[in-house]
Amino acid sequence: MKQIISFCTILVFLLATTGCSSNSQHTTSASDQTVLTMMNNWGIQSADFDIYQERIKEFEETHPNIKIQQDKVPAAEYMTKLRTLAVGKKLPDLAVVWPGAELKPLVEGNVIQPIDRVVRDLDTSINSQYLEGYKMSGHQYAVPAKLTYVSVIYYNKKLVEKAGYKQFPKDYNQFLTLVKNLRKQGITPISVGNKPKWPLQSSYVSTIGDRITGSKFLENVLEGKRKFTDPESVRTLKVIKQLAKLQAFNEDINSIDEVQNQDYFIQGKSAMIMTTSTANARLRIDSGQGENIGIALFPKIDGGKGNPLVSPGVIQYGVGMNNNLKGKRKQAAEEFLKYFYSEELYEKQALKGIPVPINVDLPNNKDNKLITELFQLTNHDIAPVYDSVISPEVKASLENGLQAIITGGKTPEEVAKDMQKIVDKEL
Secondary structure (H helix, E strand, O other), rough: OHHHHHHHHHHHHHHHHHHHHHHHHHHHHHHHHHHEEEEEEOOOHHHHHHHHHHHHHHHHHHOOOEEEEEEEOHHHHHHHHHHHHOOOOOOEEEEEEHHHHHOOOHHHHHEOOOHHHHHOOOOOOOHHOOOHHEEOOOOOOOOOOOEEOOOOOEHHHHHHHHHOOOOOOOEEHHHHHOOOHHOOOOOEEHHHHHOOOOHHHHHHHEEEEHHOOOOOOHHHHHOOOOOOHHHHHHHHHHHHHHHHHHHOOOOOOOOOHHHHHHHHHHHOOEEEEEEEEHHHHHHHHHOOHHEEEEEEEEEEEEOOOOOOEEEEEEOOOOOEEEEOHHHHHHHHHHHHHHHHHHHHHHHHHHHHOOOOOOOOOOOHHHHHHHHHHHHHOOOOEEEEOHHHHHHHHHHHHHHHHHHHHHHOOOOOHHHHHHHHHHHHHOO
């Protein structure tokens, strides 16, 4: 009996020490893992966002010592949260940042740090012109994941032809006739999902404004050489008012979002939408309606200074690195960025019809013909998008003003004055 008790005592001791040893090994393994927090707006299902999530998963599998802990913020709330965290100097380790006007306060506030070493070590060659938006004072603060052109018009060929046009109109007067003919047939000419407010500002005003004022106008406004109250600029807002008066837009323009708007168009409830190049995959490839969906740019406007072949566009989804990251954690973040922004990332996006900042050769097949057509349409030159240049305050004033113009609450002149007042204070 004593031998049995002694054996049991030893067995219990061995099991206990084995358990402790196992727990100790687990703790050591966990402590060796570097966890990086990352805030992005890549939560919804889309061609590019799915690729980004896949890339993060692959990184964690090939780098088990590093974990990316994501905070997926809805797109409509993202910029507000980013600015709030930046002001409190509480940014996560990594965060998606916007170029130009949105990047400047992050750099000046010392909340993000340069990634020059990452750019030097990338395994792919990004066209230098597309790095500029994320560069300040000679330092690179992020790398673009894609290019987004905001002015692609997708149109239903059958509905447009039924309204009298076998080819998409080349000038604005013909475009207005098309709008009127579609309305007479009981068809919504142009649907817009303006609930998040950016579509009218980003796609419509950026494009129409460029056609009328030319691509240097915004730069001149911010330098104090021109004003939003100039007749040419007010004319841009008057075009929005004119289209609203002609009932060119859907009645629920300010209560549906961009995904609902795309569904609206796919279902044949509208003849046209003007949206981003990213939508090409969903609208023309994934929907199976590619042959019936044409693409075009907004037509020229008589007396306008802009080139009708130009497409307003932005670089997007650069990831900024918290200025507090140092040592092992900084090395882990740099390792992630070098892995993420690889040639494979850009090739996968290009195959989905998403313009990218590197040169990619596409295989020759039916779907890629639709992609190539998009790339050719947007390959002439790039013009600034309003919200990539103007301050957040001016942007908010414009977006609220556009909703007021649509509902008749304000005139184009009043909205232009509101914007200029903010600019005058900022100069």
